[in-house]
């Protein structure tokens with residue numbers, strides 16, 4: 467019998483994440499029988515390579531989803547809010563990269579290494595978490611399972627690719643302008659990003675936290691199915707192209723030594739422990755970029771609290787943090803016989 471093939475749509479295919487979704491579908495040999503690349507009217511006439519062919523980009527419309535079985539969305543929240551229900555209504559399983567449905571109790575929020583079973587309860591839409599949440603929960607899952615986590619304090623160092631293709635270009639141009647003695651231009655971020663750090667990702671809320679910070683709090687609770695877990699996040703944009711880094715401090719419910727934590731992490735799916743401080747070996751975004759693993763190092767006791775551990779967690783934000791996680795969700799459905 468011929469293996470089953472699927473009609474797959476990628477919405478936002480010309481963007482930083484969508485482009486990579488197409489590449490990841492190819493790299494991971496997802497059984498794509500037919501591929502539909504969708505973006506705004508601006509992109510009609512463009513093509514993207516897939517399995518050696520140049521595939522045309524079409525304009526996203528209400529009629530785009532006829533016969534589509536899997537629809538990967540990454541064109542922002544307003545596009546998802548309008549078109550994800552249209553795609554689901556046409557019979558597709560939508561895997562949505564935006565925040566539009568993440569906290570909807572009817573929509574599973576899935577990281578395959580952490581809560582794969584949640585995917586099977588979908589009603590047409592599955593949400594992909596925020597990139598900063600994904601890498602943190604992949605690293606913390608084995609510890610949560612073994613001893614429980616009561617509190618997380620996290621500071622992120624987020625690459626510009628998380629803001630999309632215009633931000634990648636803005637950092638490149640600003641670096642080039644500055645090293646050549648020209649005044650840097652600023653369009654995407656509120657301040658110069660080259661040679662700088664911005665302690666703001668997304669709009670500020672009345673609480674003083676940003677939206678990005680609250681995504682980490684609320685999504686972690688939903689994915690771990692633990693409304694009690696306390697999370698305090700500070701999210702910072704740094705002049706790195708690819709790869710988010712995170713300084714993570716946790717308080718565990720039962721004691722866990724750094725050695726035991728390291729052993730648990732070494733056996734965890736999707737995790738690579740890189741932790742030889744004596745020879746300056748630890749995770750760095752330049753090494754994580756282009757991979758699908760979550761790298762953990764600097765594992766040590768946090769002596770400032772009882773049952774405290776500190777660690778450093780790095781992953782490619784648009785691969786594991788977005789495109790690869792979305793394709794892995796589709797693979798989870800496929801392997802579970804739900805496609």
Ligand code: NAP
Nearest residue numbers: 478480481482483505506509540541542564596597630631
């Ligand atoms: P990007 O590089 O700016 O790309 C945006 C994509 O959306 C482009 O393909 C664009 O098409 C398309 N688009 C915009 N408006 C559209 C419309 N009205 N109709 C159809 N297509 C439209 O952004 P990105 O970095 O890829 O991110 C896209 C979205 O993915 C974000 O807004 C966010 O919701 C999500 N995201 C999630 C994570 C995560 O943490 N999981 C990380 C990054 C991004 P054109 O090229 O034709 O304009």
Ligand code: 3JN
Nearest residue numbers: 542543563564565566596624628629
């Ligand atoms: O800034 C980053 O590093 C990640 C950005 C994610 C993002 C950017 C624009 C809109 C999101 C997201 O996935 O949470 C959204 C959104 O859909 O709200």
